[in-house]
Amino acid sequence: MFSTLGFASDALVLSGAARIEPHDDRLVIRTPAEPDFWFGNMVVFRDPPDPEAQIARYHADFPEAKHVTLGWDRPDLERGAALDALAAQGFEIGETDVLALRGELQRLEAPEGIAIRAVEGEADWAQLFDLHLATAREEGMEGPEFRAFLAGRMATRRRQIATGFGIWLAAHDGAGMVAALGIFADDHVARYQEVETAANHRRRGICAALVCAGADWAAARRPGAVPVILADRHGPAGRIYRRCGFAHEETLFTALRQPA
Numbered sequence: 001m002f003s004t005l006g007f008a009s010d011a012l013v014l015s016g017a018a019r020i021e022p023h024d025d026r027l028v029i030r031t032p033a034e035p036d037f038w039f040g041n042m043v044v045f046r047d048p049p050d051p052e053a054q055i056a057r058y059h060a061d062f063p064e065a066k067h068v069t070l071g072w073d074r075p076d077l078e079r080g081a082a083l084d085a086l087a088a089q090g091f092e093i094g095e096t097d098v099l100a101l102r103g104e105l106q107r108l109e110a111p112e113g114i115a116i117r118a119v120e121g122e123a124d125w126a127q128l129f130d131l132h133l134a135t136a137r138e139e140g141m142e143g144p145e146f147r148a149f150l151a152g153r154m155a156t157r158r159r160q161i162a163t164g165f166g167i168w169l170a171a172h173d174g175a176g177m178v179a180a181l182g183i184f185a186d187d188h189v190a191r192y193q194e195v196e197t198a199a200n201h202r203r204r205g206i207c208a209a210l211v212c213a214g215a216d217w218a219a220a221r222r223p224g225a226v227p228v229i230l231a232d233r234h235g236p237a238g239r240i241y242r243r244c245g246f247a248h249e250e251t252l253f254t255a256l257r258q259p260a
Contacts, residue, residue, distance in 0.1 A: 001020065001022060002027070002073050003046075003074065003075060004073050004074070004098070004250055004252060005098050005189070005226075005228060005249050005250060006228075006230060006250060006252040007044055007073050007252065008188075008189060009098075009189045009191035010029075010039075010191075011029075012184055012185075012186055012191050013160075013166075013184045013191050014029065014031070015160065015165070015184075016160050016163060017031055017033070017034075017040070017156045017159075017160065018031040018040050024046075025046055026043050026046060026057065027043070027046075028042075029041065029042050029043070029044065033152070033156070034149075034152050034153070035064075035065070036066075036067075036145075036149055037152075038067050038256055038258070039069055039256075041062060041067075041069065042058075042069035043057060043061055043069070043070055043071070044070075044072065044073050045057075045070065045071070045072050045073065046074070047072075048072065048074065048077065048082065049072060049080075049082035049083055049086065049255075050082065051082055051085050051089070055068060055070070058070060066259035066260070067256065067257060067258055067259050068091070068255075068257040069255070069256050069257075070086075070255045070256075071253070071254045071255075072252075072253050072254075075250040077251070078251075079093070086255045087255075089257070090257055091255040091257045092255070092256045092257070093253065093254070093255055094232075094252070094254040094255070094256065095233040095234070095251055095253060096230045096233060096251065096252045096254070097231050097232075097238055097248055097250075097251055098228060098230055098248070098249045098250045098251065098252055099229050099230070099231060099241050099242070099246035099247060099248055100226050100227065100228050100229075100246060100247065100249045101227040101244070101245050101246050101247075102226060102247065103247075104245060105212060105245050106243060106244050106245040108208040108209050108212055108243065109205075109209055109212075110171065110206060110210075111204050111206065111209070113174075114171050114178070114204075114206055115171070116169060116170070116171050116210060116213045117170065118167055118168065118169060118170075119169065119180065125154065125158065128154070128170065128180055129151070129154060130177075131177055131178075131180055131196055131198060132150055132154070132196065134198065135196045136150070138199070157182065161182075165184055165186065166184035166185070167183060167217055168180060168181070168182045169181055169210055169213050169214055169217070171201075171206050171210055173201065178197065178200075178201040178206065179195075179196060179198065179201060179207055180194070180195075180196055180210070181194060181195040181196070181207075181210050181211070183214040183217060183227075185217075185221060185222040185225045186222065186225065187222055187225060188224070188225060189225055189227075190214075190222060190226065190227045190228065191227075191228050191229075192211070192227070192229040192230075195207060195210070195211070195229070208243055208244055211229070211240070211241060211244050214227070215227050215244070229241050229246060230252070
């Protein structure tokens with residue numbers, strides 16, 4: 001369905017929550033239960049960026065949406081004038097590196113005193129919610145509407161994990177959760193989700209140890225799946241994943257215009 005490894009793995013992590021409508025020129029991703037999930041309600045185009053035509057197409061596919069999210073299923077796409085034109089119209093242009101582990105995992109163990117285990121039970125999920133919230137607050141996202149959105153996202157994740165094709169892993173320092181990530185796998189790909197570390201526990205190797213634990217989980221259940229992780233092209237997280245053996249496969253481009 002998708003040509004890019006990034007969007008193919010997106011489809012995996014949306015399983016059971018979203019539906020994907022294929023068309024000759026695009027793929028429409030809908031998450032009916034979460035209309036404010038910007039990247040769960042988007043149009044992914046097969047052709048290169050064409051700002052005016054593709055914005056119009058989005059509005060035709062999502063006439064009630066307050067946001068606009070566009071993507072391009074093209075592994076060879078590079079930033080050019082069309083994406084710059086979207087940026088000039090107020091769109092946030094996402095440049096995301098898709099990293100894959102096709103060789104040997106470079107194992108990194110958790111630091112002393114840190115225990116990694118699956119997220120289970122209400123107390124764990126409550127701590128995970130707080131970790132998500134703290135991380136989001138650093139990026140300027142908070143308030144009642146965001147908390148409601150986050151609660152909906154976590155409810156969806158719990159339903160997906162209950163089906164058995166994913167897991168959430170957390171690192172604990174004593175009784176406190178200090179880092180976490182999700183991973184979902186099928187026979188082809190194992191996709192990481194929402195890798196987060198509390199601010200006062202960063203730069204200690206905890207994130208890398210969690211990434212290794214996720215790879216172990218996927219290898220035990222889906223030996224043929226290729227582990228895939230996405231990282232902001234200009235952010236520091238990619239360096240951590242490369243230390244574990246991940247390498248660049250492609251760069252995904254998206255464009256988001258948030259509600260006014």
